[in-house]
Amino acid sequence: MPDRLSTASAPAAGIAFAAIVTTDLVGEMRDRHDLSPLATAAVGRLTSGAVLLAAGLKGRERISLQIASDGPIGGLAADAWLLNEHTIGVRGYTRNPRVDLPLNECGKFDVAAALGSGSLHVMKTHDVGRPYTGVVPLHTAEIAEDIATYLTRSEQIPSAVALGVLAGPSGVVAAGGLVVQALPGADESAVAELERRARALPPVTQLVSGGADADALIREIAGDLALREHRSLGVAFACLCSREKVESALIGLGTEDLQRMASERERTKASCEYCGHQYDFSSEELLDLSSRVG
Ligand SMILES: [Zn+2]
Structure with a gap:
């Protein structure tokens, strides 16, 4: 299944849905960053979560998720934005791409132990005005529940989130996610029925590896609710870096560091x-940057 985000609602019941397939995206991040299977699961869940939260973005808006925590993975970050009207661009990284721990007691990647305790920061950047930032302490540190806590507490929308990455030593087999939100005035019996269906639902990775696309994931959870389809967008790895941004970061190091780097070697590489x-x-370019330190 190609990577895709779909959104829909059940207007009569007051429920909103978004679902994603992100197998190719997570596979690309694994290859670019040489991620261990555990790091693939953690980065894959957070970037997939960013895509789910990007479902409502317009224009040049951007959503950024960051986890600052004390576990061996040392922190995670992901950004999602509209590349164009048909595609969401997304990127992510971790400080420790090779993190490795034993599987947890359920036989799954122990993302919670990799993260430890800390907090999830969500920032929404708008075209105009200040960015909106919400912070919640990590609850389970399994990421999906933490994003659900953020949506329920900070955005005041009762939400359930599922995120899954199935990765092995040879690559990513399936990745995807699902969010279900109770809108103001939602039908309580419909919400109770969805909770029952959510508990009985197979893992998202099982549905995706069985061939489900994003629309099928929504139908799987929605049951016989009458749905109105909204958005359907492609999902692609992308980056926002540029030589100018790297130059600003280098200028931020200060004159002394730049002059030392220029004297130590002829060429310096800075990677995104x-x-x-x-x-x-080149050392000449570094010296030129050092003359621009303000
Ligand atoms: Zn980059």
């Missing part, structure tokens, strides 16, 4: 932590 692209600077 999100996409791995390497930007190359």
Whole structure:
């Protein structure tokens, strides 16, 4: 199944749905960052969560998720935005791409132990005005529940979130996710029925590896609710880095560091932590940047 985000609602019941397939995206991030299977699960869940939260984005808006925590993975980040009217661009990284721990007692990647305790930060950047930021302490540190807590507490929309990444030593087999939200005035019996269906639902990765696309994931959870389809968008790995941004970061190091780097070697490489692209600077260029330190 190609990567895709779909959204729909059940207007009579007051329920909104969004679902994603992100197998190719998570596979690309695994390859770009040489992620261990555990890091693939963690980065894959957070970036898939960013795509789910990007379902309502317009224009140049952007959603950024960051987890700051004390576990061995050392932090995670993901951004999602509209590349164009048909496609969501997304990127993500972790500080420790090779993190490895034993499977948990359910036989799954122990993302909670990799993260430890900390907090999830969600930032929405709008075209105009200040960005909106919400922070929730990590609850289960399995990421899906933490995003649900953020939506329910910070955005005041009762939400259930499922995220799954099935990764092995040879690659990503399936990845995807689902969010169900009770809108104001939602029909309580419909919400109770959805909770029952959610508990009985097979894991998202099982549905995706069985051939389900994003629309099928929504139908799977919605049962016989009458649905109105909304958006259907492609999902693609992308980055926002540029030579200018790397130059600003280098200028931020200060005159002393730049002059030292310029004297130590003829060429300095600075790589983007999100996409791995390497930007190359000569010592003359570094000296020129040091003259621009304000
Ligand atoms: Zn980049």
